[in-house]
Amino acid sequence: MSENFTFNLKATSGKARLGEITMPRGTIRTPAFMPVGTVGTVKAMYLDQVKEGGADIILGNTYHLMLRPGPERVARLGGLHELIRWPGPILTDSGGFQVMSLSGLRKLDEQGVTFKSHVDGSLHHMSPERSIEIQGLLDSDIQMQLDECVALPNEPREIERAMELSLRWAERCRVAFGNQPGKAMFGIVQGGDQPALRIRSAEGLKQLDLKGYSIGGLAVGEPQAVMLDMLRITLPVLPTEKPRYLMGVGTPDDMLKSVAEGIDMFDCVMPTRSGRHGLAFTRRGKVNIRNARHAEDMRPLDEQSSCPATRDYSRAYLHHLVRSNEALGGMLLSWNNLSYYQELMQGIRQAIAEDRFEDFKAETIEMWARGDI
Numbered sequence: 001m002s003e004n005f006t007f008n009l010k011a012t013s014g015k016a017r018l019g020e021i022t023m024p025r026g027t028i029r030t031p032a033f034m035p036v037g038t039v040g041t042v043k044a045m046y047l048d049q050v051k052e053g054g055a056d057i058i059l060g061n062t063y064h065l066m067l068r069p070g071p072e073r074v075a076r077l078g079g080l081h082e083l084i085r086w087p088g089p090i091l092t093d094s095g096g097f098q099v100m101s102l103s104g105l106r107k108l109d110e111q112g113v114t115f116k117s118h119v120d121g122s123l124h125h126m127s128p129e130r131s132i133e134i135q136g137l138l139d140s141d142i143q144m145q146l147d148e149c150v151a152l153p154n155e156p157r158e159i160e161r162a163m164e165l166s167l168r169w170a171e172r173c174r175v176a177f178g179n180q181p182g183k184a185m186f187g188i189v190q191g192g193d194q195p196a197l198r199i200r201s202a203e204g205l206k207q208l209d210l211k212g213y214s215i216g217g218l219a220v221g222e223p224q225a226v227m228l229d230m231l232r233i234t235l236p237v238l239p240t241e242k243p244r245y246l247m248g249v250g251t252p253d254d255m256l257k258s259v260a261e262g263i264d265m266f267d268c269v270m271p272t273r274s275g276r277h278g279l280a281f282t283r284r285g286k287v288n289i290r291n292a293r294h295a296e297d298m299r300p301l302d303e304q305s306s307c308p309a310t311r312d313y314s315r316a317y318l319h320h321l322v323r324s325n326e327a328l329g330g331m332l333l334s335w336n337n338l339s340y341y342q343e344l345m346q347g348i349r350q351a352i353a354e355d356r357f358e359d360f361k362a363e364t365i366e367m368w369a370r371g372d373i
């Protein structure tokens with residue numbers, strides 16, 4: 001381990017990058033998929049399963065944790081790692097996205113955001129400084145700046161206003177974060193679907209000389225082609241020697257095509273949320289286990305998998321559990337889906353190491369296109 005935060009670029013295959021982030025709590029192999037542990041738990045999973053499944057880092061969320069159990073309480077309990085028993089790195093989002101999407105937003109101005117908790121209706125104010133303070137109280141390893149993520153499609157003037165506010169907030173977060181060698185604060189590139197605004201945002205953040213850069217404001221309902229276009233515009237502006245994190249993405253198809261543009265880190269609720277709703281991801285495509293045709297199918301999801309949820313349980317049993325709304329159904333499918341996501345990331349890293357990523361991407365997408373098995 002290193003007492004600092006360092007990113008080592010190990011190989012490339014086209015624009016795809018193989019790397020490693022080393023920090024005091026562990027090493028993160030990139031391209032990396034980060035399971036979402038919003039309120040201090042990767043839902044329906046034991047964290048040792050998450051670790052064994054291949055995750056080097058998980059996410060926590062400032063918005064949720066500030067409401068419950070509260071940052072000062074988490075600090076009194078020894079910090080998030082101690083509380084949830086996860087010794088590895090944790091990345092926390094700043095709360096900006098959730099305030100816009102979950103809370104009763106009351107006010108947004110230069111100072112920050114004022115909102116009503118979706119939990120108990122209590123009023124809260126969050127400034128860039130308070131967001132960084134909260135992430136510090138959580139003892140988060142990789143902290144996000146507070147930003148404003150606007151929905152797409154949107155008026156260019158609105159996108160510009162939010163992008164410029166986010167840039168000013170990045171500066172304030174940088175000051176509030178100060179100098180914490182073993183930790184990192186990432187800026188978040190905004191600018192919606194406007195190339196000129198994306199470039200301005202990336203240029204502005206580059207001036208702050210941050211340890212990593214998130215690409216925000218995407219995966220908010222825009223077509224995949226627009227998302228990929230914004231990556232082609234933004235990534236060449238960012239320093240190649242720093243990690244890039246595409247927030248909230250995505251499906252296996254999204255991740256393969258985003259790695260091909262030069263993304264290093266991903267997070268998405270897709271594998272866990274869809275697992276709880278009966279959708280299984282496998283290397284041969286998606287399986288909607290609720291479908292009646294699985295009711296007497298004694299095959300497992302994939303007999304070649306090393307994951308017990310994937311290899312040892314029949315589709316018939318998974319179908320029964322999901323149809324009966326039994327907790328074990330969501331648990332087994334979340335376990336299967338996260339294992340598949342990490343297996344995909346391992347395949348991506350191996351393909352980049354052997355400089356055959358384009359072939360791997362094409363083969364994997366083609367295997368998926370053959371569809372449900």
Ligand SMILES: CNc1nc2c(CC[C@H]3O[C@@H](OC)[C@H](O)[C@@H]3O)c3nc(N)[nH]c(=O)c3cc2[nH]1
Binds near residue numbers: 038094144147149219
């Ligand atoms: C789904 N698409 C998407 N998610 C996004 C998130 C939340 C991810 C966070 O939201 C939570 O997952 C719902 C997890 O905790 C995760 O860290 C974003 N967060 C910020 N601060 N800024 C963005 O521009 C942004 C864009 C996103 N697009």
